[in-house]
Amino acid sequence: MGAPARASHDVATPEPPSRPELALVPPAAAPARATAPPTLATGAPPRRAIVSIRWIVTFTSVALIAAAVVAMAVVSERNSRAALTREVENRLLLQAHNLALAGGDAMLSDFPELTLHPLALEIAAKQPELALVEVVDPDGKIVGDPDARKIGAAFALTDAFRPRLGRALAAGDRLLSDGRTLVATVPVVHRDGRRLGTAYVGLKLSYLDGVVLAARRQATIVLLIVLALGVLAALWMISVVLRPISALRAGIERIGRGDLTTPVTLRDRTELGMLADAMNGMTGALRRAQAELVERERLSRELELARQIQESLLPKQPHVAGAFRVQGSHRAALEVGGDYYDYFALPDGRIGLAIADVSGKGLAGCMVMSMLSALLRAYRRATSSPAELLAALDEQLGGTLRTGSFVTMFYGILDPRTGELVYASAGHNPLLVYRRDGGRLESFPTRGIPLGAMRGGVIRRTLQDRTLRLAPGDLLVQYTDGINEAFDPEGKEQFGVERLEQAITSTATAGADAVLASVRGAVEAWTGDSPPQDDETLIVVACEAAVRGASVPDAAPATLDPVALVATARATGQRLQVVADPASLAAIGPWIERGPLGSGRDRNSIEVMIVALHELCDNALEHGHGNAPTARIELWCVPPSPVATDARLRGGWFLMRDHGKPFMAAGWRATDFNDPNARTRGRGFGLDIIHRGASMVSYHPGTSEGNVTVLTFGERALNPNEEARP
Amino acid sequence: MTEPFRIDAGPADPRATCLRVFGRLDSASADQLARRCAQVRSEGRNLVLNLEQVSFVASSGVGALLAVAEQFRDSGSELRLAALSPAVDSVIRLLNLDQFLEIQTSEDDAFASLKAA
Numbered sequence: 151m152g153a154p155a156r157a158s159h160d161v162a163t164p165e166p167p168s169r170p171e172l173a174l175v176p177p178a179a180a181p182a183r184a185t186a187p188p189t190l191a192t193g194a195p196p197r198r199a200i201v202s203i204r205w206i207v208t209f210t211s212v213a214l215i216a217a218a219v220v221a222m223a224v225v226s227e228r229n230s231r232a233a234l235t236r237e238v239e240n241r242l243l244l245q246a247h248n249l250a251l252a253g254g255d256a257m258l259s260d261f262p263e264l265t266l267h268p269l270a271l272e273i274a275a276k277q278p279e280l281a282l283v284e285v286v287d288p289d290g291k292i293v294g295d296p297d298a299r300k301i302g303a304a305f306a307l308t309d310a311f312r313p314r315l316g317r318a319l320a321a322g323d324r325l326l327s328d329g330r331t332l333v334a335t336v337p338v339v340h341r342d343g344r345r346l347g348t349a350y351v352g353l354k355l356s357y358l359d360g361v362v363l364a365a366r367r368q369a370t371i372v373l374l375i376v377l378a379l380g381v382l383a384a385l386w387m388i389s390v391v392l393r394p395i396s397a398l399r400a401g402i403e404r405i406g407r408g409d410l411t412t413p414v415t416l417r418d419r420t421e422l423g424m425l426a427d428a429m430n431g432m433t434g435a436l437r438r439a440q441a442e443l444v445e446r447e448r449l450s451r452e453l454e455l456a457r458q459i460q461e462s463l464l465p466k467q468p469h470v471a472g473a474f475r476v477q478g479s480h481r482a483a484l485e486v487g488g489d490y491y492d493y494f495a496l497p498d499g500r501i502g503l504a505i506a507d508v509s510g511k512g513l514a515g516c517m518v519m520s521m522l523s524a525l526l527r528a529y530r531r532a533t534s535s536p537a538e539l540l541a542a543l544d545e546q547l548g549g550t551l552r553t554g555s556f557v558t559m560f561y562g563i564l565d566p567r568t569g570e571l572v573y574a575s576a577g578h579n580p581l582l583v584y585r586r587d588g589g590r591l592e593s594f595p596t597r598g599i600p601l602g603a604m605r606g607g608v609i610r611r612t613l614q615d616r617t618l619r620l621a622p623g624d625l626l627v628q629y630t631d632g633i634n635e636a637f638d639p640e641g642k643e644q645f646g647v648e649r650l651e652q653a654i655t656s657t658a659t660a661g662a663d664a665v666l667a668s669v670r671g672a673v674e675a676w677t678g679d680s681p682p683q684d685d686e687t688l689i690v691v692a693c694e695a696a697v698r699g700a701s702v703p704d705a706a707p708a709t710l711d712p713v714a715l716v717a718t719a720r721a722t723g724q725r726l727q728v729v730a731d732p733a734s735l736a737a738i739g740p741w742i743e744r745g746p747l748g749s750g751r752d753r754n755s756i757e758v759m760i761v762a763l764h765e766l767c768d769n770a771l772e773h774g775h776g777n778a779p780t781a782r783i784e785l786w787c788v789p790p791s792p793v794a795t796d797a798r799l800r801g802g803w804f805l806m807r808d809h810g811k812p813f814m815a816a817g818w819r820a821t822d823f824n825d826p827n828a829r830t831r832g833r834g835f836g837l838d839i840i841h842r843g844a845s846m847v848s849y850h851p852g853t854s855e856g857n858v859t860v861l862t863f864g865e866r867a868l869n870p871n872e873e874a875r876p
Numbered sequence: 877m878t879e880p881f882r883i884d885a886g887p888a889d890p891r892a893t894c895l896r897v898f899g900r901l902d903s904a905s906a907d908q909l910a911r912r913c914a915q916v917r918s919e920g921r922n923l924v925l926n927l928e929q930v931s932f933v934a935s936s937g938v939g940a941l942l943a944v945a946e947q948f949r950d951s952g953s954e955l956r957l958a959a960l961s962p963a964v965d966s967v968i969r970l971l972n973l974d975q976f977l978e979i980q981t982s983e984d985d986a987f988a989s990l991k992a993a
Contacts, residue, residue, distance in 0.1 A: 736900055739932060757966035765935050768903075823942075829976055832910075832943030835935040842970050 203395075204388045208381060215380035219373040227369065231362050238358060239317065239325055242334035242351050245273060245280070246323075250336040250349035253285040253294060257338055257346035262287075263301045266294025273351075281331055282352025285338060288345060305350075307333065330355055394422040401429055410437040456516040457482065460490075463523045468662070469493050471501055472566035473622060473694045477662040478505075479670055481632075481686040488515025488557075489630050489685030490522055494530070501566060502530050505578065505689050506559035507630040509600075514555070521550065522557060536561040536574035537598075537613035544576065544601040544609045551602035558600045560628050568773070568811035569620040569693055569851065574613050576601045579629055582651065584658040586623025587712070587853045591651050591658075594618065621812050621852030625658045625665060626691040632684035633669065639678035649676065662692035710796060712850035712858035719786035719805045728783040730771040738763050738785070746789030747802045747863070759804075759863050762843035765836035766806055766859060774810025774857070783808045798846050798862055806859045812851025813859070879931060881905040883912055886983060891990040892922035892954065894983060898929040901937030901964075909937075913944040917953055924986040928959035938967050945977050954978070956986035 249269065256265035262285075270283040274296035285294030286305045295301055310328035317325060322337040333352040340346050394416050401414030410433045416426035460482070468477040476493045488508025496502050504526055508518045525546050526539075533539050539561055547557060560581065562573030573581065577600035580593045598613040620626060629650065636645040653672040657664040669688055719725075726741045728734050739760045742748050748756060767783050775781035783806060790802040821828050821838050841847055845864035851857045879899045886894025893916045897909065916923045925941075933941075941957065948955040958980045960968065968974055980986040 732900070732902060732904060735902070736932070753962045754966045754969075757963050758970055760932065761934065761963070761967050761970075764902075764932070768934065823971065823973060823976060826946060829942045830946045832939035832946075833936060835939055835971065838971060839935050839938075839967065 204385065204392060207388045208384045211384040212377060212381050215377055216373070219376055223366070223369040223373060227362065227366055230365055231358075234358060234361055234365075238353060239314070239332065239334070242332060242353055243319070243323060243325070243336065245277070245283075246334040246336035246349045246351040249273065249283065249285060249294070249351060250338045253338040253349055254340055254346060257285075257287065257293065258340065262293045263298075267296070267298050267301065270294045271296040279353060279357045280351060281354045282333060282350055284350040285347055286350065287347040293347060307350075327355070332358075394418045394420075394426070398422065398426060398429065401426070405429075405433055405436070410434075410440065453485070453513065456513055460516050460519060463490065463492070463520065465492055465494075469495070469501060471495065471499070473569075474501065474564060474566045474620075475662045475692045475694065476501060476503065476564075476689065477666060477692075478689045479666045479687070481670065481673075481682055483632070483683055483685050484681045485512060488519050489632065489687040490519045491687050491689050492523065492526065493689065496534075496563065497531060498534075499566070500534075501564045503562040503564060503571075503573075503628070503689060503691065504559065505628050505630065505687060506557050506601075507578070507632075507685075507687070508557045509555045514552070518547070518551065518555070518557065521547065522559075526561075534563060534572075535615050536563060536572055537610075537615045540574050540576045540598065540601065540613055541607065541610045545607065547602045548605050556600040556603040558630075562628075564620070564691060565811075568813075569622075569624075570617060570811050571620060571626065571691075572615050572617050574598060574615050576609065576613065577603065579631060579634070581618075582627040582629075582654060583618065583620070584625040584627070584654055585621070585852070586625075586659065587621065587850065589655070589658075591655055619812050619852050620691070620693040621857075622693050622849070623659065624693045624852065625654070625662070626689075627654050627665065627669075628689045629669075630685060630687040632682065632686035633673055633688060635684065636673050636677050636686065637680075637683065638676055639680050645673055645676045661694070662690040665690045665692070710848050710850070710860055712848075712853045712860065713855050715799075715803075715805055715860055716786075716807060716855040716858060719788050722791070723786040723788035723805070726785040726787075728767045728771070728785060730775065730777040730779060730781050735764055735767060738767065741785070742787065745787040747787055747804075755863065758843040762840045762861065762863070763804060763806070765839045766861070769813060769836055769840075770806065770808045770810055770857075774808055774813060781808070781810065799860075801862060801864060804861045804863075806861075807856050809856040812857045813849060879929070881908070883909065886924065886926055889924075889987055891987055892924045892956070893919075894924040894926060894987075896926040896929065899931060901930050901933040901940075903934060903936035906934070906936045906940035910940045910944055913955075914947065917944075917948055917951055920951075920953060922954040922956075922990050923948065924956045924958055924983060924990075926958045926983050926986075927964045928961055930961045930964050933964045933967050935967075937964075938971065938973065942973060942976060954990055956980050956989060958983045958986040 252269050253262070253266055256262040256269075259265065266285050270285070273283050274280055283294075283296055284292055284305055287293050290304050290306060292300050292303050292305045307326060308328065311326040311331075311333060312328070314325040314327055314332070319325065322339075324335045326333045326335065331352050332355055333350055336349045336351075337345055338347040338349055397416050398414060401412075404412055413430045413433065414426045416423055418426065461480075464480055465478060468475055470476075478491050478493065480489060480491065488510060489506070490508070491505040493501060493503050506519070506522055508515045508522070510518075522543065525543050529539050529542050533542070540559060543557075543559070551557070556577070558575075558577040558579075560573065560575045560578040562571050562581075564571045575581070575596035576598040578596070578598075580595040583592045583594065584590075585592060594616070596614075596616065599609055601609065603609070627650075634645055634647050634650055637643065638645075649672060650669060653669045654665055657668040666688060670686075673686060724741075724745050726737065728738065742760050742763065743756060747759065763785060767785065770783050771777055771781055775783075786805040786807070788799075788803050788805065790800060792800055794800045820841070821835055823829060840861075843863065844861040846860070846862040848860040849857075850859070881897075881899035881901070881904075884896040884898065886896050888894075895912060895916070899905065901909065913923060913925070930937075945955050956978050957964075959982050960979060968977065968979070978989070980989055
């Protein structure tokens with residue numbers, strides 16, 4: 151299981167079937183419709199202080215309009231004031247000229263004031279804004295004025311009056327101003343050119359300001375009207391612009407609430423219309439993604455269920471029977487896979503071993519696997535032939551499997567009493583067997599075609615039962631191709647059978663647990679962090695080495711080399727062939743008596759040797775060969791040799807060699823004769839005789855020379871009375 | 877080459893039936909012996925087994941003797957093994973079975989150890 155990636159399940163240490171990496175759906179992606187508005191609306195968003203675009207645009211436009219109008223007004227006022235001043239000046243000059251023209255004739259009369267006064271009066275009356283209308287004679291006396299009382303009075307402009315600059319005037323004309331009053335002076339000239347006096351026409355400059363002020367007031371009114379219109383126009387325009395935006399906003403809020411079905415309808419040919427179209431496209435995609443997510447969640451929930459079913463079909467505990475320990479390991483691929491394995495006790499005490507790999511993964515593979523498991527449960531008691539069983543499974547599965555899918559399967563039946571394994575394989579990987587004797591790994595390929603590969607019972611012609619024997623210390627490994635086809639993280643190279651074999655060989659002597667751990671460790675190291683692509687399944691059957699210690703006296707430490715001892719016996723010993731016949735067994739006594747170990751010993755110890763070897767041969771004939779008339783057992787008697795490498799062998803030794811089912815010393819217990827039931831039973835004392843009689847018994851089953859047993863008889867056998875009573 | 881297995885009747889005696897065993901006491905002959913002993917026991921007689929001429933005894937033979945002894949003990953009759961041959965003696969001593977069997981050195985001693993029936 152490990153972090154994401156890996157969940158693995160070891161039957162030895164069952165773990166809860168939790169698969170964190172399979173958490174079906176990330177919580178954030180919970181189905182939107184089911185749990186109301188998700189992320190977008192979870193928790194009311196803080197109500198933000200809104201500054202409406204409407205007002206921003208309105209104020210901006212008003213400010214711009216106002217600034218433009220004011221600028222315009224300022225410029226135009228300046229222009230109009232200049233124009234007004236010029237116009238006023240011209241009028242003053244004109245008046246002054248008129249006065250001077252009229253005054254020219256009047257000045258020649260005796261009483262010029264009589265003409266000039268009404269004239270001045272008339273001018274002043276017509277133009278009340280004029281502050282000054284005077285005609286002054288060359289002496290500086292007033293001769294014409296609207297006010298008759300001033301006539302004759304002296305008149306002079308104060309020094310404060312300065313000529314106005316910047317104007318081209320006719321000769322003699324002057325424009326003067328003291329800052330408050332503007333005065334135009336024109337000389338009164340006779341037709342003959344004589345100067346008769348001066349005409350003054352003056353105007354308060356404040357009049358000018360009044361005129362300008364009036365113009366300004368007018369401009370202000372215009373400004374305000376324009377502004378008002380501008381504001382209205384801006385507001386109207388903004389409303390027009392904002393209408394689609396609020397439609398968009400409403401649409402977004404709908405999406406936020408989880409409504410992905412109502413599109414945003416917006417007839418707008420601006421960019422906002424494009425935005426609405428994009429939004430509708432987005433909600434469509436979102437809707438499809440959401441539906442997909444819901445579907446995927448449903449599927450992965452079902453896959454998780456399937457995986458749980460698959461796990462529940464696998465054995466949870468190692469199986470121990472006699473000297474045998476069966477243990478499996480299964481590491482599931484990320485996707486639910488189709489590997490299956492099981493082991494179970496059969497009614498006759500044998501152990502059934504099954505491992506299968508269903509082609510194809512996912513639900514289909516898982517269902518086939520479940521079916522396989524059920525079929526196996528139904529058939530496993532019906533036949534003791536693995537080939538038969540596989541053929542029966544093929545018949546049942548054949549009709550169900552889709553064309554092109556198949557199942558490779560290994561099935562074996564192990565007898566824990568003899569170590570004999572009968573097996574057949576339907577296209578499964580070769581069986582690997584580690585032999586302690588020689589420390590090598592043997593591979594047993596088979597010819598069967600996979601289950602469901604061909605119809606019509608073709609498989610029966612390819613399947614056959616095979617037999618092999620497991621001796622103490624031997625170890626059997628069967629696996630699925632998830633192991634040897636595991637790729638390295640680059641996906642370039644497979645783990646391969648060679649590495650698998652190394653992993654097995656390096657730890658084979660340490661037992662099933664160690665081998666499982668070693669293989670799994672090696673595969674995980676090979677694949678690195680990448681999750682398994684295929685189920686990785688492994689079954690290990692270990693035959694624990696011969697039981698030593700209390701129950702079997704003086705069982706030899708496994709240092710003898712049985713093959714070499716067979717060679718020594720052939721070179722230096724004497725042979726007796728024993729067959730399953732009482733007469734043949736009866737020949738053991740005379741053979742011992744006449745042999746190299748028959749002399750120099752007392753009668754009792756010779757009798758002990760005879761009965762011990764008799765029991766040994768009898769056992770081998772009965773249990774190893776079923777008393778078959780063709781069975782041949784070899785006994786060798788090797789004379790004492792002071793140079794024997796093993797001190798235990800220097801006094802001479804016996805060797806028995808046969809090719810029957812190997813004898814399992816493991817599990818044997820010495821008989822307790824104090825138990826009346828044991829005495830009444832009256833049988834099964836053969837091993838007691840062998841182990842009490844011999845000073846050393848060393849079993850070497852399944853060597854290249856067959857099953858080899860080595861016995862020595864030392865001092866202890868000579869004095870059996872000295873043995874402590876049980 | 878060796879003497880074939882057989883069981884002869886010993887001398888008639890009121891105290892016990894006497895059987896003399898000859899030859900190899902292996903699995904086949906052990907059954908034969910056991911049946912013969914069972915027959916004696918069913919008659920309610922004590923039994924003296926003379927094993928002097930037993931040339932070999934296998935584990936099955938020893939087992940038969942042990943089983944017969946138990947059956948006699950259960951039924952209240954007496955069983956005596958008399959004059960053990962070296963082969964029988966060796967195996968009985970090897971397995972420390974003399975504590976479960978009544979062994980006498982001769983047929984006469986065996987009879988003598990039995991009270992008159």
